Amino acid sequence: MRIVNDLSCDEYFTLRYNAAKQVGLSPIQKCTAAMPMLEYGMRGDACDEYVKIGSSTVIECLKRFCDGVVHLYEGIYLRKSNGEDLERLLRVAEDCGFSGMIGSIDYMHWEWKNCPVDWQGQFTGGHQGTAMVILEAIASFDLWI
Structure with missing residues (x-):
């Protein structure tokens, strides 16, 4: 919402x-x-x-x-992190008992059914030789605020 x-x-x-x-x-x-x-x-x-x-x-x-x-x-969540972000995330994680943790990472393998033939060698994954894209997301506590 x-x-x-x-x-x-x-x-x-x-x-x-x-x-x-x-x-x-x-x-x-x-x-x-x-x-x-x-x-x-x-x-x-x-x-x-x-x-x-x-x-x-x-x-x-x-x-x-x-x-x-x-x-x-774009300016808040879709940007590269900097040193200040890293320090803040480490400090919050330390307070929660997770020393050295900066966030949670998740990924999924997405089958690219319409991958151009010329590109298939670059995107071939271990899943039956089909073209795959790996989507990764890193989330920190402040996304829920």
Whole structure:
């Protein structure tokens, strides 16, 4: 809900009415449509069943959602850490009894079904020779504040 509220500064993510005075899509519907595409690589037309949005609108939601998140959070969360960040994270972890820990790391292997043939050698993983991309995320306590 925080992301939905933060994105409401963009006119696209506000509740509007069309020319026939019918209520348009809510900001929650638009953000919810973008999530499965980001999380699971779901096709745009698959979202129609549970969010009730057409494929072209879902793709527009995804583009606007990604642009909005980058614009809003680039300076806070989507940046390289510095020495001050490292010191703060180590201090908080020490206070919690985790000496030397700076955060939690997670990763997933994502199968790239439409990987260009020329690139397949660079992205071939150990999983049956298919093209794979490894997505990594490092999270610290301050993401939940």
